Amino acid sequence: xxxxxxxxxxxxxVAVTPIHLLxxxxxxxxxxxxxxxxxxxxxxxxxxxxxxxxxxxxxxxxIMLAGIYYGAQYxxxxxxxxxxxxxxxxxxxxxxxxxxxxxxGRAGPALAICAIGSFFAGCVxxxxxxxxxxxxxxxxxxxxxxxxxxxMVLGLVAATVLAHGSLIKAIAMVLLGLLLGLxxxxxxxxxxxxxxxxxxLSDGIGFVxxxxxxxxxxxIITNLELxxxxxxxxxxxxxxxxxxxxxxxxxxxxxxxxxxGSFLGILPGGGALxxxxxxxxxxxxxxxxxxxxxxxxxxxxxxxxAANNAGAQxxxxxxxxxxxxxxxxxxLMIGALMIQGIAPGPxxxxxxxxxxxxxxxSMWVGNFMLVVLNLPLIGMWIKLLTVPYxxxxxxxxxxMAIGVFSLSNNPWDxxxxxxxxxxxxxxxxxxxxxxxxILGFILGPLMEENLRRAMLLSRGDPMTxxxxxxxxxxxxxxxxLLVIVALPALRKKREEVFVEEPK
Amino acid sequence: MRFVVLGxxxxxVQLAHAQAWPARPVHLVVPYAPGGPVDVSxxxxxxxLQQGLGQPVVxxxxxxxxxxxxxxxxxxxxxxxxxxxxxxxxxxxINPALYPNFxxxxxRDFRHVALIVQVPNVLVVNNDLPVKSVQDLVALAxxxxxxxxxxxxxxxxxxxxxxxxFKQLTGTYMVHIPYKGSAPATAxxxxxxxxxxxxxxxxxxxxxRAGKVRALAVTTAKRSSFVPELATxxxxxLKGFDMTTWWGVMAPAKTxxxxxxxxxxxxxxxxxxxxxxxxxxxxxxxxxSVRTPGDFTAFVERERKVYGELVRRSGAKAD
Numbered sequence: 001x002x003x004x005x006x007x008x009x010x011x012x013x014v015a016v017t018p019i020h021l022l023x024x025x026x027x028x029x030x031x032x033x034x035x036x037x038x039x040x041x042x043x044x045x046x047x048x049x050x051x052x053x054x055x056x057x058x059x060x061x062x063i064m065l066a067g068i069y070y071g072a073q074y075x076x077x078x079x080x081x082x083x084x085x086x087x088x089x090x091x092x093x094x095x096x097x098x099x100x101x102x103x104x105g106r107a108g109p110a111l112a113i114c115a116i117g118s119f120f121a122g123c124v125x126x127x128x129x130x131x132x133x134x135x136x137x138x139x140x141x142x143x144x145x146x147x148x149x150x151x152m153v154l155g156l157v158a159a160t161v162l163a164h165g166s167l168i169k170a171i172a173m174v175l176l177g178l179l180l181g182l183x184x185x186x187x188x189x190x191x192x193x194x195x196x197x198x199x200x201l202s203d204g205i206g207f208v209x210x211x212x213x214x215x216x217x218x219x220i221i222t223n224l225e226l227x228x229x230x231x232x233x234x235x236x237x238x239x240x241x242x243x244x245x246x247x248x249x250x251x252x253x254x255x256x257x258x259x260x261g262s263f264l265g266i267l268p269g270g271g272a273l274x275x276x277x278x279x280x281x282x283x284x285x286x287x288x289x290x291x292x293x294x295x296x297x298x299x300x301x302x303x304x305x306a307a308n309n310a311g312a313q314x315x316x317x318x319x320x321x322x323x324x325x326x327x328x329x330x331x332l333m334i335g336a337l338m339i340q341g342i343a344p345g346p347x348x349x350x351x352x353x354x355x356x357x358x359x360x361x362s363m364w365v366g367n368f369m370l371v372v373l374n375l376p377l378i379g380m381w382i383k384l385l386t387v388p389y390x391x392x393x394x395x396x397x398x399x400m401a402i403g404v405f406s407l408s409n410n411p412w413d414x415x416x417x418x419x420x421x422x423x424x425x426x427x428x429x430x431x432x433x434x435x436x437x438i439l440g441f442i443l444g445p446l447m448e449e450n451l452r453r454a455m456l457l458s459r460g461d462p463m464t465x466x467x468x469x470x471x472x473x474x475x476x477x478x479x480x481l482l483v484i485v486a487l488p489a490l491r492k493k494r495e496e497v498f499v500e501e502p503k
Numbered sequence: 504m505r506f507v508v509l510g511x512x513x514x515x516v517q518l519a520h521a522q523a524w525p526a527r528p529v530h531l532v533v534p535y536a537p538g539g540p541v542d543v544s545x546x547x548x549x550x551x552l553q554q555g556l557g558q559p560v561v562x563x564x565x566x567x568x569x570x571x572x573x574x575x576x577x578x579x580x581x582x583x584x585x586x587x588x589x590x591x592x593x594x595x596x597i598n599p600a601l602y603p604n605f606x607x608x609x610x611r612d613f614r615h616v617a618l619i620v621q622v623p624n625v626l627v628v629n630n631d632l633p634v635k636s637v638q639d640l641v642a643l644a645x646x647x648x649x650x651x652x653x654x655x656x657x658x659x660x661x662x663x664x665x666x667x668x669f670k671q672l673t674g675t676y677m678v679h680i681p682y683k684g685s686a687p688a689t690a691x692x693x694x695x696x697x698x699x700x701x702x703x704x705x706x707x708x709x710x711x712r713a714g715k716v717r718a719l720a721v722t723t724a725k726r727s728s729f730v731p732e733l734a735t736x737x738x739x740x741l742k743g744f745d746m747t748t749w750w751g752v753m754a755p756a757k758t759x760x761x762x763x764x765x766x767x768x769x770x771x772x773x774x775x776x777x778x779x780x781x782x783x784x785x786x787x788x789x790x791x792s793v794r795t796p797g798d799f800t801a802f803v804e805r806e807r808k809v810y811g812e813l814v815r816r817s818g819a820k821a822d
Contacts, residue, residue, distance in 0.1 A: 043536075043537060043538070044537065046537070046538075047537025047538060047542065047546075047564065048537075050537075050538075050543065050546050051546045051547075051549065051550060054547070054550075054778075054782075140690070141690060141693055141694040142694070144691055144694060144696045145691070145696070185569075187657070187658070187681050187682070187683055188658065188681055189658060190601060190657070190658035190659050190681075197604075199567060199568040199571060199572050199575070199606070200567055200568075200572065202567060202568040202569070202571075203566070203567050203568065318690070322689075322690070322693065322715075323689075323706075323709055323710065324686045324687075324689055324690050324693075325686050326686075328536070328538065331538045331539070331684075331686070332537060332538035334538075335538045335539070335540070335542070335543045338540075338543065338705070338782075338785055338786055339543055339547065339782050339785070340785075341781065341782065341785040343705075343708060343709035343712075343785070344709065345709030345710055345712075345713055345715075346709070346710070346713040346715055347709065347712065347713045408536070408564060408565055408566045408567055408572075409563055409564060409565050410565060410567070410572070449683065453680060453681075453682070456652075456678065456680055457652060457680060457696060457697070459649075459678075
């Protein structure tokens with residue numbers, strides 16, 4: 001324990017030097033900005049900034065890039081809440097209740113609980129990395145293809161709970177998402193599927209493109225219908241900060257979200273994606289008022305935001321301890337380190353303790369800066385909602401188009417976003433919700449990939465999913481969940497969960 | 504008369520153009536997503552080129568279809584030296600055999616300006632696998648055909664093809680387990696779910712040094728200066744085994760010769776400069792084996808033949 005203390009002291013002595021504080025500040029501010037701007041994500045930003053980092057010390061470079069990453073997580077929830085635009089996968093869930101809160105004039109409390117929940121999660125995750133990074137990295141290695149597949153089965157079964165409309169429609173949307181996820185190159189054989197000879201489709205459809213279309217564009221189209229009702233949005237703003245009751249409802253979800261996010265963030269390859277979806281599902285499952293979810297429940301904002309931020313930070317664990325990047329941003333960080341002549345891997349912690357502990361300490365510093373930065377900004381964000389829609393919507397559309405274009409500098413993605421916008425509008429009309437589709441879209445390809453890899457490794461023996469204990473555990477949990485959904489005695493409860501309003 | 508004047512004007516414009524190159528920012532297209540080694544090296548190169556050329560050099564990521572989208576874009580761009588591409592072993596040697604209706608000719612549609620990076624792959628095995636040498640591995644593979652798994656970053660990657668070549672040369676059978684990128688493959692190699700992998704030296708080196716995996720040999724004909732103690736596969740009995748992951752700057756086919764020469768000189772300067780050279784070495788790259796545009800073209804031609812054959816024999820296909 002004393003060791004950890006002295007290590008953290010070392011870290012803070014590195015992180016709070018003026019120059020490193022400055023780079024942390026630049027990072028989190030830039031991150032917040034790009035997080036708020038739809039479509040422009042941390043990946044593109046960090047890539048553009050890579051050359052600048054050549055001239056920085058490795059510690060300063062990493063501190064700034066890390067700041068951009070978790071700054072973007074904060075900023076992403078802002079646009080999700082205010083204008084229903086998820087900038088990245090984790091914010092999709094924040095849209096569900098956050099945007100509803102904004103519509104009820106409670107954007108302030110939603111944003112504040114995001115910032116506070118994220119800060120709490122960030123503190124806990126920083127401590128976790130400091131105390132238990134190496135053993136947790138070993139846990140991550142316990143997850144092979146079979147375990148991932150079973151975890152995702154559980155995620156998908158739980159996903160139907162995400163919907164607050166009809167169960168059939170939710171399942172239909174999950175399946176459609178799975179199908180859309182099949183587009184692209186088959187990992188095993190390299191064969192192109194459903195690409196219709198269009199080279200742009202050979203890597204599949206980008207997640208950001210679908211999310212922007214289904215949520216952002218569709219929302220704007222829908223709003224154009226409501227000529228007279230549009231002003232309600234801001235007229236009802238009562239208070240900027242959460243009430244006592246809000247805090248009372250949010251603290252437990254924040255704790256649970258932090259725990260779930262910290263764990264799932266460790267798993268490389270899609271683990272972090274599941275954390276916010278998982279946290280939301282969990283809250284809805286154990287809530288005494290599941291019917292409130294999707295209509296502006298503060299729990300539905302607090303839990304996924306905490307999970308998301310915790311996951312974003314613990315996803316550094318496999319990168320720092322094993323040199324294995326869990327997501328695209330981590331891959332970029334490894335690129336940045338390699339440019340600096342540092343080979344990321346198991347030896348970084350011993351050979352470069354200043355870098356390792358300095359980065360960890362700077363995470364806490366950065367999170368603190370984000371709260372300080374974001375809480376006063378809430379008032380300004382709310383003001384943004386008073387901008388007349390004839391200005392706000394076109395500018396959002398332009399930003400979305402720029403962001404989506406910047407993904408691979410290809411106008412194709414903008415067109416696809418437009419198509420999904422129209423499709424999203426049709427879904428709104430049919431009362432089919434986009435969130436289950438997005439989840440299916442994300443999980444589908446991952447599930448298929450891991451299923452087939454597990455089967456390859458077991459030479460075609462499906463028992464591999466049951467003989468591995470972790471995998472078996474997930475399968476059993478999925479079955480239990482299915483039974484709960486299917487049991488007639490529990491059907492009444494299920495109806496409460498799924499049906500939005502009696503017809 | 505009018506035509507003569509127009510013709511003269513056109514000639515002057517062309518001349519001015521040729522002299523004035525670069526007249527505007529030069530785009531260096533990276534046909535992959537940001538953050539990978541090709542992208543990183545392009546971003547290392549850009550500021551140096553910018554100094555030499557006196558015009559901004561902008562790195563532009565046009566990812567998709569295994570790099571084909573970006574490469575095709577440059578093949579069909581104006582051949583005026585303002586649009587360049589980081590052409591790689593995938594886009595210019597492997598993919599043409601892998602994809603049907605390939606949209607460009609990797610040799611005829613490009614001027615191959617300068618090779619920048621050449622990184623060996625290295626055969627690494629899980630620590631618990633009871634083999635200490637390539638001979639041990641071959642013996643084990645022969646004793647238990649179809650029991651060993653080799654991982655790779657994707658179907659048709661150099662890691663995959665190295666494995667296929669290994670199987671052919673040793674007459675063994677191992678199962679190929681493709682991943683999406685080498686990171687998840689490495690994780691499963693650590694955990695022992697797969698037994699071996701022909702990984703890029705740059706990403707494998709830290710794990711080898713930390714003792715997380717055991718390295719048996721490099722895939723290049725010559726030993727790597729980074730791990731001189733490591734034998735080559737060629738030495739250990741797999742005669743003629745020579746695979747290197749490479750990439751370099753290329754321009755559209757009709758780019759004027761003076762532009763290509765100037766560019767080649769600038770790139771050579773850039774990668775020879777101390778800081779860039781040092782960082783390329785940190786990525787596991789040796790000094791490039793070919794130094795002139797003409798040699799580079801010959802190199803690409805040769806590579807394309809070798810890998811085309813290998814892909815056909817491995818049966819990998821994208822259609």
